């Protein structure tokens with residue numbers, strides 16, 4: 001599989017990267033992320049050019065990463081600066097360094113040439129960092145499935161009715177809703193609008209059970225697979241501003257063809273200092289994403305993985321279309337176009 005290169009991949013939550021650094025495979029490349037002495041994050045290919053040791057298994061001397069195998073030293077820009085065996089640095093000893101941006105509590109890594117990285121293209125997740133009026137719980141899980149199969153899951157939330165019986169318990173609301181998919185430039189929106197329904201589980205305690213509400217699930221997608229979900233509920237007919245909205249991040253980063261880093265978050269505007277609320281939400285989302293979504297996505301992917309590994313692709317599997325799945329389908333088409341354009345240039 002070919003990954004989109006000139007795109008921003010979420011590499012980590014910012015607080016995952018401490019002094020010791022973090023080794024993570026991103027879009028097929030072993031990557032070592034670490035903080036320079038000034039606190040900014042750097043990312044190097046985690047592979048020494050000598051005998052290919054991971055630099056993440058080495059040591060640090062200021063901003064120089066020293067290979068733990070035979071001691072070559074590299075700057076945060078990938079330049080080889082030290083050779084313990086001669087005064088001379090051998091030709092071809094530099095390693096790739098990736099452009100990195102820390103924003104919204106997220107470390108973004110550009111998978112292509114650092115010189116071409118355009119930070120203006122990073123999608124907005126400004127709700128993630130804690131603020132005086134908001135609190136966010138966050139999580140991470142590693143999925144044994146290709147990232148586009150994770151995108152399919154998130155852009156088709158009809159699965160809530162079937163997969164999330166133990167958590168979000170859709171109570172059939174999706175079936176009374178309207179689904180729409182729109183593309184604006186390279187941004188895709190896959191939205192559900194469910195008017196005049198009983199309060200969904202997210203509104204428990206906010207509206208009495210006999211109330212009638214309007215409920216929305218607005219999913220925004222940007223390539224490669226960075227998604228923002230707005231879960232909203234308002235009194236029926238009163239307009240969205242009369243209700244509340246829960247913003248969530250659902251960001252998928254391919255590790256390799258068959259493995260995906262799934263970063264998620266959910267923000268609330270009440271009970272800000274409640275450790276119980278944190279624990280309850282972490283348990284709920286942990287169950288929903290780790291114990292409900294993940295096993296289904298992994299099991300579905302396992303059914304096609306052999307064919308894909310043998311050179312097939314999603315379309316050759318002749319996936320049935322139910323209409324509700326057009327968000328994932330269009331996201332695949334956009335990605336295909338972007339990758340083709342990139343390959344052509």
Ligand code: FES
Pocket residue numbers: 048049050051052053067068069070071072
């Ligand atoms: S493998 Fe890194 S110096 Fe030998």
Ligand SMILES: [Fe+2]
Pocket residue numbers: 153159160163164288293
């Ligand atoms: Fe789900």
